[in-house]
Amino acid sequence: MTAGGTQSGPLPVTVVGGYLGAGKTTLVNSLLRQAGGRRLAIMVNEFGALPIDSSLVEAADDRIVSLTGGCVCCSYGEDMVSSLAMLATLDPRPDHVLLEASGVALPGAIAGTVGLLGDFALDGTVVLADAETVQRRAGDRYVGSTVRQQLAQADLILLNKCDLAADPGGVEAWLGEAAPGARIVRAEQADVPIDAVLGTRTDPGTVRADGRFRDHTAGYVAAELDPPAGADPEALARLLADPAHRLLRAKGFVRRPDGSMAALQVVGNRWTVSEAPAGARPGLVCIGLRGQADIAKIRRSAARL
Amino acid sequence: MTNTVYPARKIITMNPARPCASHVAVRDGRIVGAGTLDELAGWGAYTLDDRFADKILMPGLVEGHSHTMEGTLWAYVYCGFFDRMDPEGTVWPGLKSIDEVVGRLRAAADRLEDPAAPLAGWALDAIYYGDRRVNRHDLDRASTERAIGVLNASGHILNVNSKALELAGLLKPGIDHPGIPLGEDGLPTGEMKGPDAMAPLGPHTGFDRDLLACDEPGLRRFARLCVRTGVTTAADLANTLPDDAVDMMLRVTAEPDYPARIVSLRRFYGVTPEELIDRVLALGERSQDNLRLGIIKVVADGSIQGFSARLRWPGYFNGAPEGLWYIPPEHLLEIYERAMASGVQVHTHTNGDEATELALDCVEAALRKHPGPDHRFTLQHCQLADAAQFRRMEKLGVGVNLFPNHHFYWGDQHYGITVGPERAERMNACATALAAGVPLAIHSDAPVTPLGPLFTAWCAVNRRTATGRTLGEHERIGVADALRTITLGAAYTFKLDGEIGSIETGKRADFAVLEDDPETVGSEALKDVRVWGTVQGGRIFPAADI
Known part of the structure; x- marks a missing residue:
């Protein structure tokens, strides 16, 4: 894949949710810094002030703010559908949309709407949780149920501000019960590899042999998998999304028994299989947390398909 | 300086010192006085205009919660x-x-x-x-x-x-x-x-x-509906008021034949609470007679029939989840604190009783920080408030604008599906609000239900559902209270009660001109009182010619 990304096919959208102060803005800024040629389009719906570091802003007009590296930002308010449509018409088209939900919004509802729009594909829902306050918030008489729903609707939960929490392990265990369908990633200052949040843009064949990202921390493992020839892509996707394997992400291309090529995307428990773009070569990249994701086991299971 | 004196079949003044009058004198769009012809002659030369001699005049009706989108x-x-x-x-x-x-x-x-x-x-x-x-x-x-x-x-x-x-x-x-x-x-x-x-x-x-944005033809059509329903002042309760819309509204409402006074509230949207206060203060500076600006609207939750209102335990009768917040409590509190400190009024949409509770918590906290004399914060809809919440409103100086039209249009659904029989019978508790001493208005939320304060008054007085059930006998209010509520009551919520809402010396010459007497037609017929038109700022608008 080139820096231009896929110019055809549905535009991937990642919904970023979480209560006020959980670190959504910090995450967005961190991802922008890691964009590395990926054209991200940021949609924000918090009040007023542009939540983007001024060092990243290049120019602004009424509807859209141009950021460094070909990224853009706009606020959508009550007009999410037409704002998304506007982003899809930009030339060059963005590679990925990050749709930031307001602090009390339910990300599942937004994700449901994205799923209805033909030109877009829901990539996944990432919800931030403030390790210091999330349990108290989840018990709040007013917003408790909202916070619990937000967490339960996540594919990935970024357990943020772990450096400030007295017992991040306890919070993580609690989250595991509050959001059984989500993968949990611990973070400080919302610092996580962009490939874990938005999916890898690394082609199969370019991951380092030692399973590390070129430019990120040792906490993650990325591994390449040779999809078994003629495997059913949907069965393979289900396997990769199986909570037992604790993968955060998987992406790649698989040749179907009939010879056609399928694209496969996994975010936590969520998976999609679609037609691969022309010229795609078979291969899969998996991303997980070091010490959690058992790549060897996944390889063995995949081989039995 | 010649006064125009209008004799009428009856003038309902809402001035308790003289609740009825036979004549009203008008000059420069304002009321010189109401009383007998002899009394008014004391003001000097006058022209007698008997076009309303067989009509009932009452203060121009005030719709405290509608949208020009109607x-x-x-x-x-x-x-x-x-x-x-x-x-x-x-x-x-x-x-x-x-x-x-x-x-x-x-x-x-x-x-x-x-x-x-x-x-x-x-x-x-x-x-x-x-x-x-x-x-x-x-x-x-x-x-x-x-x-x-x-x-x-x-x-x-x-x-x-x-x-x-x-x-x-x-x-x-x-x-x-x-x-x-x-x-x-x-x-x-x-x-x-x-x-x-x-x-x-x-x-x-x-x-x-x-x-759904305010457009010029819509604003003109809305005013024609006002004339047909006896309304001389109407709220446009949730506008984002971008500059071009404000310019248009200022121009249109200033036209010599624009027949209504629009109170347009700036909805909290797209700005920080700090910016919101600055913008609303600046908007207030642009107010003119027929377009009043400078009040904030905040939406705290959704709607009851949409199951998005925030209900306290045990929630919805049919088991639907407990609704949605449309604003984080932290933002609501920040807006209240800043508004109290700056003397800006805030109206807050709270349909469910949990949203009402949150709003009252936030008012109380804001008042501790910035005691705001006569702040007149008002809860809009506030349909499920219970007696304890009304008592709290009274202590905190919070007014309420209830939504009795719901009884007629969705009362049966509230009884059977959304909130169940017990809470349906206390919804829009007008009698409890009055007994608690809470300043009360009632509204249509047009276009959600039709504009028409006399119909809304009928709903508050009769609490009748579409199938004929009386939804909470004990919350019915009397005709006199209902009429006061659709005039002075609604005017109070915008701090306009010194200017409109009654027919008294010095106030705007705003009248609802009626064919029938709402004080004597009986509570059942209140909704059928025929409206001839209005007088707004002394200008005469017959519905037949509008």
């Missing part, structure tokens, strides 16, 4: 179950079956010249057509060539035809969305429930965002 929507096809008067005075018969809805849409579709133009309707109330839902096949009978979208009365459902689904790319199997029911064929039925499901259809059916 005027905008009349550009689209009215599909409601109940008869409704349009701004030109034509009463559109209510549509009593799905076939009648289809018939009116087909007739409208046939009148459109552009074969590709979408057709938009509004005010559909499918709950009245029995268990059978309106579906795309029904609307296909109106047209298969053009996209059709019909907004439901609640505003929470959009019914569309097959063409609209096709244009939106949704006429396909495999859709898995809580707001999109599927038919036996696996395709969407055409009923799009909730804003998330409605959003993708909006652009294809004519319901884009421009429809």
Whole structure:
């Protein structure tokens, strides 16, 4: 894949949710810094002030703010559908949309709407949780149920501000019960590899042999998998999304028994299989947390398909 | 300096010192005095104008919660179950079956010249057509060539035809969305429930965002409806008030024949609380006689019939989840604190009792920090407040604008489905509010229900549902209280009670001109009182000529 990304096919959208102060803005800024040629389009719906570091802003007009590296930002308010449509018409088209939900919004509802729009594909829902306050918030008489729903609707939960929490392990265990369908990633200052949040843009064949990202921390493992020839892509996707394997992400291309090529995307428990773009070569990249994701086991299971 | 003196059959003044008068003297758009001709002659030379000699005058009615969008929507096809008067005075018969809805849409579709133009309707109330839902096949009978979208009365459902689904790319199997029911064929039925499901259809059916923005023809149509319903001051309760809209509204409402005073509130949206205060203070500076600006509107939760209002335990009668917040509590508190500190008034939409509780918590906290004398923060709708919450409002100086029209339009559904019998009978507790000493207004929320304060007064007095059930006998209020509430009561919520709301020396010459006497027709007939027109700022507007 080139820096231009896929110019055809549905535009991937990642919904970023979480209560006020959980670190959504910090995450967005961190991802922008890691964009590395990926054209991200940021949609924000918090009040007023542009939540983007001024060092990243290049120019602004009424509807859209141009950021460094070909990224853009706009606020959508009550007009999410037409704002998304506007982003899809930009030339060059963005590679990925990050749709930031307001602090009390339910990300599942937004994700449901994205799923209805033909030109877009829901990539996944990432919800931030403030390790210091999330349990108290989840018990709040007013917003408790909202916070619990937000967490339960996540594919990935970024357990943020772990450096400030007295017992991040306890919070993580609690989250595991509050959001059984989500993968949990611990973070400080919302610092996580962009490939874990938005999916890898690394082609199969370019991951380092030692399973590390070129430019990120040792906490993650990325591994390449040779999809078994003629495997059913949907069965393979289900396997990769199986909570037992604790993968955060998987992406790649698989040749179907009939010879056609399928694209496969996994975010936590969520998976999609679609037609691969022309010229795609078979291969899969998996991303997980070091010490959690058992790549060897996944390889063995995949081989039995 | 000559006064004009109007004799009338009766003048209901709302001035307790002289509740009735036979004459009112007017000069320069204001009331010189009300009393007998002899008394008024003491003010000097006058011209006697007897055009109202057989009419009843009362203070111009004040609609404390409506939206000028009511005027905008009349550009689209009215599909409601109940008869409704349009701004030109034509009463559109209510549509009593799905076939009648289809018939009116087909007739409208046939009148459109552009074969590709979408057709938009509004005010559909499918709950009245029995268990059978309106579906795309029904609307296909109106047209298969053009996209059709019909907004439901609640505003929470959009019914569309097959063409609209096709244009939106949704006429396909495999859709898995809580707001999109599927038919036996696996395709969407055409009923799009909730804003998330409605959003993708909006652009294809004519319901884009421009429809709901304040537009110039809509603002003019809205004022004509005001004249027909005796309203001289009406709220436009939730406008985002961009500069171009404010310029337009200032221009239109200043025209010599614009017949209503619009109080337009700036809704919290798209700015920080700090910026909001600055903008609203600046807007206040631009107020003119017939366009009042400078008040904040905040929406705390959703609607009861949409199951998005925040209810306290045990929640919805049918077990639906407990609703949605539309603002984080932290932001609500920050707005209140800043507004109290700056002397800016805030009106807050709270439908569910949990939202009301939050608003009261935030008012109390803000008052501890910034004691705001006569802040007049007002809760709008506030439909489920209980007696303890009204007592708290009184202690905190918070007013309330209740929504008795709900009893008629959705009272049976509230009783049976949304909140259950007990809370349905205390909804919009006007009598409790008055007994607690809470400043009270009542409203239509037009276009949600029709503009018409006399009808709203009838709803508060009778609490009658569409099927004839009396929904909470003990919360009925008397006619006198109801009439005061739709004049001085609503004026108070905008701090305009020193200027309008009664017929007294020095106030604006704003009158509702009536054919029948609302004080004597009896409570059952209150909604049938005939409106001749209005006098607004001394200018005379007969409904027949508007």
